[in-house]
Amino acid sequence: MAKNIEPQLSAIGKYLNIDEDTIFVIPEYQRAYSWTKENCDKLWQDILDYSEADSKDNYFFGTVIVNCQDNDTKFALIDGQQRTTTFYLLFKALLMRINEKIRKMTNDEDSIQLRRGLRGKRRSLMQILYKAKEDDIPDEPDEKMDAKIYRKVELIENLSINERYKDDFNRIIMSSSYEEAERNTTKIPYKQKDNKFTNFFRNFRFFYNEAGLLSDSQINSIADKIISKCELIEIKSWKVDQAITMFNSLNSDGLPLYDSDIISAKLYASAESQGLSNSFRKAWEDLKDQVDELNGLGICDLDSILMQQMYYEKAAGGEIIGESGSPNVTMPGLRRYFTEINKNLLLHPVELCNDMNNIARIWKKTSEYPSVQVLSRFNDSFKFFLSTYFHRFSAEDITEKNVAPLADAMIRLFAILELVDAGYSSRNFKTFLFGELEKLANPSVLVSEIIMDFSDHIKKTWSPDDIKTSIADYSKNSLVFLNEYLVAAEDGIPFSLGTKYDIEHIMPYSGSSIQTIRTDAGITSDDEFYGTVNKLGNKILLEQKINRSIGNEWFRTKVSMSLKDKCGYVDSSYPMARQLVRKYGGVKKAYWTKQDIEEATSMIGIRISGFIFFAK
Secondary structure (H helix, E strand, O other), X not given: OOOOOEEEEEEHHHHHXXXXXXXXXXXXXXXXXXXXXXXXXXXXXXXXXXXXXXXXXXXXEEEEEEEEEOOOOEEEEEEOHHHHHHHHHHHHHHHHHHHHHHHHOOOOHHHHHHHHHHHHHHHHHHHHHHOOOHHHOOOOOOHHHHHHHHOOOOOEEEOOOOOOOOHHHHHHHHOOOHHHHHHHOOOOOOOOHHHHOOHHHHHHHHHHHHHOOOOHHHHHHHHHHHHHHEEEEEEEEOOHHHHHHHHHHHHXXXXXXXXXXXXXXXXXXXXXXXXXXXXXXXXXXXXXXXXXXXXXXXXXXXXXXXXXXXXXXXXXXXXXXXXXXXXXXXXXXXXXXXXXXXXXXXXXXXXXXXXXXXXXXXXHHHOOOXXXXXXXXXXOOHHHHHHHHHOOOOOOOOOHHHHHHHHHHHHHXXXXXXXXXXXXXXXXXXXXXXXXXXXXXXXXXXXXXXXXXXXXXXXXXXXXXXXXXXXXXXXXXXXXXXXXXXXXXXXXXXXXXXXXXXXXXXXXXXXXXXXXXXXXXXXXXXXXXXXXXXXXXHEEEEEHHHHHHHOOOOHHHHHHOOOOOOOOHHHOOOHHHHHHHHHHOOOOOOOXXXXXXXXXXXXXXXXXXXXXXXXX
């Protein structure tokens, strides 16, 4: 008889601490492990903020759904593959750092209790990661004994047909040191620097580096919080179709209670007590209408506007820079801030709504500015800082001239974030930006002074040569938008992103003629092709209509004509497509080769690094 669905609230440590004869399974149809450094950065920051807040409540990380198979010895991950894999990598990074700290600790009297705590976390992590019995785990890190434990276990059986590098997870878990993990994991051919590593290793390395910044007591506390105070709901099912149906239902029909729901209720209660119900209702409805439109455009939702307001209030109130002169980058939760920390804001419900409504209307207006369109292709955190500056203006008075210079400065910083091996929460990004918050909120501080702070920080922290090297191996898309923006400025033509556009691979990624096109391009192997086709020099913006009709055609066709029922680059308004037409449109047999891609990538590196370091 089939068992009933079984939901259970579990600590992360308990959820991951499966029995010796049990294993998690990633089904064939699941996607590859796709969490990036940005996802891990957000997770790590959430954990740090929770730990520093010293809350008595546990921290909730959502729901996972497993389908139980083979007498409950296999847990197929229907929903939760990414989080489960990531937490195991995080636990491995913590274990390595704890081992290192125990080895370096002195045996003085002051360290006894902390040493005991770290030993306890070491045992807990080894029991979770290796299903080890407590009696088999030595108190002190022992390379030979630990290595035997590391090689006895398999936590996840990855059956996904979409995962090319599934062995990397086990290689990391089995490694005795960071150096061994780096040595044994996959190095992707034709990739350089950070891009040559898989997501498994990059995310593990991120957690390892971040944990390395913690003191002995901090890592002891954070390890305890993650293992025993962070929770999720584990839902077990014994029918795969039932589990998938439940997954679809939870992800499409759920109606969680958002922070904005709670805050709006508190604001309404405050307005009612002051006899301002009608005024507040109108102000709130106006705000909702504006934000619903912004949300439909993918700009921001109501919780985001409230978060931006919180950043501004703290900056305007002088709450960011502490007595030491260093910025405090810890932000409370929205609900706690508006209903506990700064509940005086609730005493002015209509004014608060009108203030946020002004910001929403400014976003609607500025989202059409080319600089803001490009900035929006990068990390979303820029909105907290740019919107703080927006409070200097009314929606009627703000202009592109007010916004573009500061937006350009932010583009330069966030472009670097795309290229370096660091997360947003690191001191060179988040700490620096928080250090500018109070200036952004203060109308008496000239925007030119703030822009100079950006320039000085960038020049002191990074080098143009390193950035150019990173650009040469860049394979994502954000910098494609920046390149088009800069080319438009060089050519003296307007730039507008529009609403229906694609990233076009000049040398196609696929298609019926792809083998011949690759041969013409001077490419001889699959590895060489995949290491070339995604370089910046092979990517441009193209109107969706044009890309969908001509995207896999020969290069000479793309640049030379409009076909009878199709459009070519000649019909595009984007600057790079127009440049290609000018250069190659008159060539009788134009080819786009590997050398062309490398030369274009090099030119883009010079252009973008020049903008980052030498913009006026």
